[in-house]
Amino acid sequence: MRVPLRCLGVQATLLALLGCGLAATSAQAAVDAPLVSAVSTSTDSWVTLPMGDISDPNNTFWELFHTAPGSSHWSLVTPPGVADNGGLIESASAGAALVGVLPSQLLRFSPLAQSASGGSSWIPAFLPGALSPVPDALADEEASPEGTIALVRGGRALSGSVGFSSWSPLVTAAELSRVSRDCSVLGLDGATLLPSGAPLIATGCRRGGRVGLFTRTAAAWRNVGLTLGGPLRGAATTVLRVQSTAATTTVLALASIGGRRSLQALWRSGSAPWTVARPLAIGSGASVRSTAVNSAGDVAVLLGGTGGTGEAVDIAPTGAWKRLPRLPARTVGAALPAGPLPSNGPDIDVFTVDGESLDVFSLTPSGEAWAKFQSSQIPLAYGSSG
Amino acid sequence: MPGMGRSLQTGNTLIVSSFHTALFHQFIVVFVLGALCAVGFNVFRTVQYRRLKAHGRAAFPSSRPEPLPEPMARRILRIGFGALWIFDGLLQIQSSMPLGLPSGVIQPAASTSPGWVQHLVNSGTSIWSNHPIQAASATVWIQVGIGLWLLVAPRGRWSRFGGFASVGWGLVVWSFGEAFGGIFSPGATWLFGTPGAVLFYCAAGVLIALPERAYATPRLGRGVLALSGVFLIGMAVLQAWPGRGFWQGRGGTLAGMVRSMAHTSQPGFLSSWVSSFENLVAAHGWAVNLFAVLALATIGGLLLSGRPRPALAGLIALVPLCIADWVLVEDLGFLGGVGTDPNSMLPMALLFVAGYVAMVRVPAAVQKPELAAQAPALAADGSAAQGAGWWDRASLSYAVRTAAAVAALAIVLVGAAPMAAVAVNGNTDPILSEALNGSPNTLELPAPHFTLTDQHGHTVSLAMLRGHTVALTFLDPVCTSDCPLIAQEFRQTDLQLGTAARNVDFVAIVANPIYRSNSFTNAFDSQESMNRLPNWYFLTGSLSQLQRVWASYGVLVNTLGAGAMIAHSDLAFVIDGRGRERDVLIDDPGPTQTFASSFSSLLLGRINQVLNS
Secondary structure, X not given: OHHHHHHHOOOHHHHHHHOOOHHHHHOOXXXXXXXXXXXXXXXXXXXXXXXXXXXXXXXXXXEEEEEOOOOOOOEEOOOOOOOOOOOEEEEEEOOEEEEEEOOOOOOOOOOEEEEOOOOOOOEEEOOOOOEOOOOEOEXXXXXXXXXXXXXXXXXXXXXXXXXXXXXXXXXXXXXXHHHOOOOOEEEEEEEEEOOOOOEEEEEEEOOOOEOEEEEEEOOEEEEOOOEOOHHHOOOEEEEEEEEEOOOOEEEEEEEEEOOEEEEEEEEEOOOOOOEEOOOEEEOOOXXXXXXXXXXXXXXXXXXXXXXXXXXXXXXXXXXXXXXXXOOOOOEEEEEOOOOOOOOOOOOOEEEEEXXXXXXXXXXXXXXXXXXXXXXXXXXXXXXXXO | OOOOOOOOOOOOHHHHHHHHHHHHHHHHHHHHHHHHHHHHHHHHHHHXXXXXXXXXXXXXXXXXXXXXXXXXXXXXXXXXXXXXXXXXXXXXXXXXXXXXXXXXXXXXXXXXXXXXXHHHHHHHHHHHHHXXXXXXXXXXXXXXXXXXXXXXXXXHHHHHHHHHHHHHHHHHHHHHHOOHHHOOOOOOOHHHOOOOHHHHHHXXXXXXXXXXXXXXXXXXHHHHHXXXXXXXXXXXXXXXXXXXXXXXOOOXXXXXXXXXXXXXXXXXXXXXXXXXXXXXXXXXXXXXXXXXXXXXXXXXXXXXXXXXXXXXXXXXHHHHHHXXXXXXXXXXXXXXXXXXOOXXXXXXXXXXXXXXXXXXXXXXXXXXHXXXXXXXXXXOOHHHHOOOOHHHHOOHHHHHHHHHHHHHHHHHHHHHHHHHHHHOOOOOOOHHHHHHHOOOEEEEXXXXXXXXXXXXXXXXXXXXXOOOEXXXXXXXXXXXXXXXXXHHHHHHHHHHHHHHHHHEEEXXXXXXXXXXXXXHHHHHHHHOOHHHOOOEXXXXXXXXHHHHHHHHOOOOEEOOOOOOOOXXXXXXXXXXXXXXXXXXXXXXXXXXXXXXXXXXXXXXXXXXXXXXX
């Protein structure tokens, strides 16, 4: 554990100043969830990927790709009309998608775009704020009375009416912090709409091994998360993904304690108790680079190691984490198929990007290698954002 | 097109030609002022002659030999630094100076200095960047004027004032142009010019400004040499300080500096010398640095001794060392890039030599106090001067020197007056925008009609704005780069109009076929604080309505897709109160705030012209 060891060699006063005290070793600051993400419903799969010159934010273009079950082609469906150099947030429900653009440069609010046609056409929509840079900052379910939830900067959640004609405050991180003192809310990490239509807001927790999950019943917010035990007792947590379908609510969290970090997947059906998978410890130098979830509760995670190495892991509800074969070079993202993982093994697509070139690979039937099945060139307007 | 921001090259033809035109015009002013001084001189001599004749004298007061010759050390300083100032002024005539000085000289000089130095330098840089023509041409005349002043006024108050002028302008250049000579920079070293060439100009100016009696004893010279010795020993310590990269050969600080100098454009013979020295430093950096440390410390000690022989020995060693450093490390100071002076070695050597001369060459007449006491302040015909005013006593040489000094001061003012004016002028020179985007097209055509909806949901047509001058542009409300800047250009222009803004409307029409609803125009207005302007309209409409307006004004709107912004023409129109297009301007805000401000000045000028027509 590099940081604590370094701190041990420093005088006590410096330790305090550097924030390397006991509290910091037992629970660490929030980790930003990667924006490279995928979500799959029963009818569609969507993935957002950065392309272009990744070293230059103004020449990094975030692209949205879509595929339907049975199709072997990912189509470029990025909503037009706005520069998305800051990133894209996608939210999908059966038959529809809502995409938000993270503001970049001088823009201070997030334009939205909605599609009911697999991304072939988009309707613009307005959000009075800047979306939080987390993959589940948007939740949209037409059937829900809540309409749409958007997490915006400043630790606020907004509720949008159907058609986005008006937005109203839903809750803030400060309010949720008062609901659950043992969580010590770090910030709003994600939002989804439960089958009942109630909102489910995920938060990071500074301590206590709590996974911050809050829902509203009868105008009151309550904590429906759980406390992690075993080696993650007392850990700080960040929710990387939260998705809900009629059958399952899926949560992927990252727990940190004493310099150790672990991925923790949780599932819940209705109001049943949470199903907790065995945590997956990730190396101290590893980072979470991409996440994917689908409607069946399957989760795939792309981990980046030191020195540019990376690996992929996936897990199905009630299952265990599985390591996938060595990734192709320049892999940036992964996506799960629409619907549940096939019983004969994982069916995961991974994406490699090199400038304007996109290659898509899927696992071979043996599950031991990746096979390229699509190569695309995406024309990018370099320099168009200054 | 938004996001396609361009930048200006230092050789931009409009800027360069305007710079040369300004210099030519100022040369004419200088010529006229010189002629006026000549006329004034003749008028003075005529009046003087008539007054003398009226008093029964038939001849002008005669000049007689000065009992006090100008101290040699002072003459060295005055002529040497006068020539250097003129040389520096002539270097300022380089075409690349208006646009190149901030980015090529000032900012690199400050880049390794602490934040407060950079902040101070940036404040000076902004004056130059906002008014490059005026600042560059002003610098030429100020420096040439100070140089001439020092050369033509050898004695008396006028000469001392020249010294003060040299100190004053030198401090301005040293602080804003040289970032205090890099003394606060971690890489400060005597070899590269620390503490800045212009600080030596300032020191020389102080010595010139001293009364001549200060040169009457060797004390002044000893003081100068003592300070020089302390300075060199301090530089030796700095050079020897470990961990600063000077003991390292290849990859070290000195090797890097010499390598960068070797890569600047210069004559072939010089290039080969510098390259050879680069190889020497790379191979034997430790030995080269040891030599520099020992040389500086030894010479410093010799100068500090205060005795003529050791000091002379130190100077004999110093001069070749300075020349070697000037050629091999400083690359003569002005070759390649945007050179503004010959760097520090020449002025430093000149100052130290003058210090030595001040110590060993005390003016002979001063050594006879009785002669000095008899010397009048002005050369005069003693008998005729009894009871007369200075104008009656002034000799020809005094009158000539005074007229020449006044002319030199006038040249300084030709530069200083516009420099002071631009320093307090908040409006950026519109020429920058014209250089970037081209000059406005002046028209006299009916402006295409439009009827659209403003940000409050009200219908607005061009006809409804009849009677007001209209500044019109096209903006994308979800644009991330240029459109917010263009809106600020309009906002700045609106505010600069003051009460005249009551007769002007600022109108933007949505240039995005997708994100074009009032929600977006309102969000844009709020983001840019445009909603505080009572005469601001952000208009939108149906796609077909917008497309008709875009087409009628020749505005191209292109949906690029794949995560790119909408591309659209950056055009602004000035429409008079009769609904006629008067000007079409490109309102690309350019690469920096300076260019956006420049466009505001340009737009302000065009609107005022229409308002006053």
